[in-house]
Amino acid sequence: MGAMDSGLNWRPGSSVRLLLLFGLCQVGAEQGILHAVSNLSSTLVREYCVFYNGDWMPFPKSLDNATEYPLQDLTSTILCDSTDVPPDGIKDKLVVVKRGNCTFIRKAQIAHKHFAKALLIASLAGLSPPAGNKSDFEKLNIPVALIDYHDILMMRKILGDHISGALYSPPVPVLDYSILIIFVIAVATVAVGSYWSGMDEHGSGSSTLSDSRPQSNGEDKTKDSSAMLTPLTVVVFVVICSVMIVLLYFFYKWLVYMVIGIFALAAAVSVYNCLATLLKRIPYWKCKAPYVQRRIEVRLVLLALFSVTLSAIWVVYRNDDRWVWILHDCLGVAFCLNFMKTLKMPHFKSCVILLVLLLIYDVFFVFVTPYFTKNHESIMVEVAAGSGSTGGEKLPVVIRVPRLVSSVVTLCGMSFSILGFGDIIVPGLLVAYCRRFDLQTNTSNIYFILCTIAYAVGMILTFIVLILTKMAQPALLYLVPCILVTCAVTAWSRKEMKTFWAGSDYEMMNQVGTSEEAVETH
Secondary structure: OOOOEOOOOOOOOHHHHOOOEOOOEOOOOOEEEEEEEEOOOOOOEEEEEEEEOOOOOOOOOOHHHOOOEEEEEEOOOOOOOHHHOOOOOOOOOEEEEEOOOOOHHHHHHHHHHOOOOEEEEEEOOOOOOOOOOHHHHOOOOOOEEEEEHHHHHHHHHHHOOOEEEEEEOOOOOOOOOHHHHHHHHHHHHHHHHHHHHOHHHHHOHHHOOOOOOOOOHHHHHHOOOOEEOOHHHHHHHHHHHHHHHHHHHHOHHHHHHHHHHHHHHHHHHHHHHHHHHHHOOOOOOOOEEEEOOEEEEHHHHHHHHHHHHHHHHHHHHOOOOOOHHHHHHHHHHHHHHHHHHHEEOOOHHHHHHHHHHHHHHHHHHHHHHHHOOOOOOOHHHHHHHOOOOOOOOOOOOEEEEEOOOOOHHHHOOOOEEEEEOHHHHHHHHHHHHHHHHHHHHOOOOHHHHHHHHHHHHHHHHHHHHHHHHOOOOOOHHHHHHHHHHHHHHHHHHOOOHHHHHHOHHHHHHHHHHHHHHHHHHO
16 A cells, blocks of 8 residues: 555455555665776776765766776775775775775775775675764765675776776656556556456346346356455454554564465466466367366366466566566566455445555555654555565565666666555455446446546556655555545436445345335235
């Protein structure tokens, strides 16, 4: 839910699956670039990611404003004492030393004392902005940054021993076209999932309000096993989601593997259900094989194996960001489609309760929880970012697309724009209800179309705020008002609010009233 949020969904394991459906997030850390050039050939140029502390000394915003200095590799030392400085000195050099044994400030003090122009600290333990007492650094006038030690080794291998370098930090582009791809995926998934959810109503002529004859037992058996969210189950569901996200915040490094396992299983089932629906419409290759006193279609067995294989491949390669995001997004879309098909809202009343409670939940865990956490970060963002993981595991509850505009963010590896599953599924449940209501009342899809358009408008509004604030946004904060107001205004203007609000309950009441009148007449 807004991060989307966090959480929503499920049957026994569902509340964890959606649980952190972190909404759109674009990382904004203090990242810079080392522009390295071989002194022997000006055509040999490489750029490497560095992390710096902007509170100490800001980097130039462009390469044109950056000064190039000879790079001196002292990674054989740690520069914790003046005796670590070589006899020929480090004056006017961009010095690279090894991380460890003393503070970043101490290393910077020694480099500054010996007139170095900049200091790079090579780290084997990952990258993060250098930390320390700002007052101690105010007396210094030297840029300090962390760089991956392996990048230093690679740089020397490619550029040789005679290298010059410049440090700068270009601004991250305001708009990245990856969010347009996410927009298309989200709107298309909501539209297709909602349309699919209404196929049962369309396939049953007895389901319309204008022709409401009771179904026979035989007809009931043909219905798929879908679940309805009543107002009570909605409240219980939101409570479960709240408990789950708090548990993930405190026990992330253990529970993340449970969520990965649940998603892998749910993804396999979802892919099977989505493709089986299409496969059953193909009138060919329907050969069957005997199995335990019954015959099953061979193609469905092969489809099940295919679905399990896709999920297994994702589990094995889930941390390979180079390509697995494509498979992950496909599984995620299938998961969202199947969820909207399986879980149905019986009336607009349940939709309002669900969306309002999750909106409150979303805003609370994104904007309020920073006042209670030790590091003043929101629980939603911390869980979504996987801050509690020591192995780099992330919750598989987002659609992610690589950033398409090259920048310092892509160079440093944090190159994805993301949208939580919950920002698709939660509004999608209302859109799906609108689709079924249209079929029940023969209203030419007016509710479905307008609610889908409202969802798209809400997503655009989310992107605009995201770009303007450059902060992760709880998408439900913008989606919920857009779709609820649109549905309510549509029903009110068509004088169908009572029917729309009560849904199938109103239909049943009408049927009971009609039956009673018929009895009295006789």
